[in-house]
Amino acid sequence: MLPKPHIVNLPVYQPGKPIEDVKRELGLTEVIKLASNENPFGCSPRVQAVLEEEIANISLYPDGSAVELAGALAEYHHVNSDQIIFGCGSDEIIALIARAFFLPGDESVMADQTFSVYKSNADIEGAKSIEVPLKDGVHDLEGMLQAIGPKTKIVWICNPNNPTGTIVPDSELTSFLDRVPEQVLVVLDEAYAEYVADPTYSDGISLLEKYPNLIVLRTFSKIYGLASLRIGYGVGQPGVIKLINQVREPFNTSRFAQAAAKASLADLEFVATCKARNREGIRYLNEQFDRLGLEYFQAHGNFIMVNVKTKATEMFQSLLRLGIIVRAGFPVYPNHIRVTVGSAEQNAKFISALEQVLLK
Ligand SMILES: Cc1ncc(COP(=O)(O)O)c(C=O)c1O
Numbered sequence: 628m629l630p631k632p633h634i635v636n637l638p639v640y641q642p643g644k645p646i647e648d649v650k651r652e653l654g655l656t657e658v659i660k661l662a663s664n665e666n667p668f669g670c671s672p673r674v675q676a677v678l679e680e681e682i683a684n685i686s687l688y689p690d691g692s693a694v695e696l697a698g699a700l701a702e703y704h705h706v707n708s709d710q711i712i713f714g715c716g717s718d719e720i721i722a723l724i725a726r727a728f729f730l731p732g733d734e735s736v737m738a739d740q741t742f743s744v745y746k747s748n749a750d751i752e753g754a755k756s757i758e759v760p761l762k763d764g765v766h767d768l769e770g771m772l773q774a775i776g777p778k779t780k781i782v783w784i785c786n787p788n789n790p791t792g793t794i795v796p797d798s799e800l801t802s803f804l805d806r807v808p809e810q811v812l813v814v815l816d817e818a819y820a821e822y823v824a825d826p827t828y829s830d831g832i833s834l835l836e837k838y839p840n841l842i843v844l845r846t847f848s849k850i851y852g853l854a855s856l857r858i859g860y861g862v863g864q865p866g867v868i869k870l871i872n873q874v875r876e877p878f879n880t881s882r883f884a885q886a887a888a889k890a891s892l893a894d895l896e897f898v899a900t901c902k903a904r905n906r907e908g909i910r911y912l913n914e915q916f917d918r919l920g921l922e923y924f925q926a927h928g929n930f931i932m933v934n935v936k937t938k939a940t941e942m943f944q945s946l947l948r949l950g951i952i953v954r955a956g957f958p959v960y961p962n963h964i965r966v967t968v969g970s971a972e973q974n975a976k977f978i979s980a981l982e983q984v985l986l987k
Contacts, residue, residue: 717859819928
């Protein structure tokens, strides 16, 4: 067999540990997963009814271009339907962008500790990743601008950044976009946008008119609570969206996903409640970290990165034994864990376990 040489040694993506695996391996009855930034409050109650209706249509292919959902989202975001593309999660949009744009030897610029899927897809296409160090956990947009060269095709900005949870303020983002060469595509990944309460945060979709080389990624996996159904979307100028559509598989989002997304979009009360509860969770966790003398990054999404002052991979194992799954193993931050903001009860149990480990 002769696979592409540059994919032979690529690592396989390591997701957060599944709850059932941990229960079985450690013989625990209760396990709390705070590792994948899922919504601890589930999804809108309206979703169940539309999924039940869709059961009758299981034998039918979905609408490949998700016309109804695109119409609803276009109205919601004040854009046209031809400015939206759907993916099997925003993960797939990232892969499609890489597929549409990279030739082997191209370059893309990203932060040194950000969502790993940008680099893995660049690797798959044989493109080189230029990783610019975060500054205090925040994207260094000036550094990223300087890293752009003649081979740069894409700049990836994760806002809020996974795993640090930080945001770039509106003024810095627009100053950056003003100076990026127009042939370079800027991918602004806003998977956690709906959680952000900070007034300096810009809704990237409102910038699309001014910056035709921008594409904004959103997802139904986070605040809408539809992670298992796999649906995310990109919004950009029609020309950019058309290019990406040309490399998309015909039926990449299911009927269930499209129907659930549409129903979720019609229940903004659920979204507002989750946002408010998440802010309460952040406040609580920040207070507890302060009490325990632990430093953390300002969290704007539904997760917090905290310095546990010991090897994070060891902390991960200790918490696991107490039935709490978090995320560790971030090369730039070997002493930090990333924890999803859970329900009030889950957060309290996490803090109690963390304290137990720290006091040992
Ligand atoms: C920053 C960021 N972008 C994209 C995704 C992918 O989300 P999905 O493929 O579920 O839409 C995630 C998931 O964790 C993420 O953290």
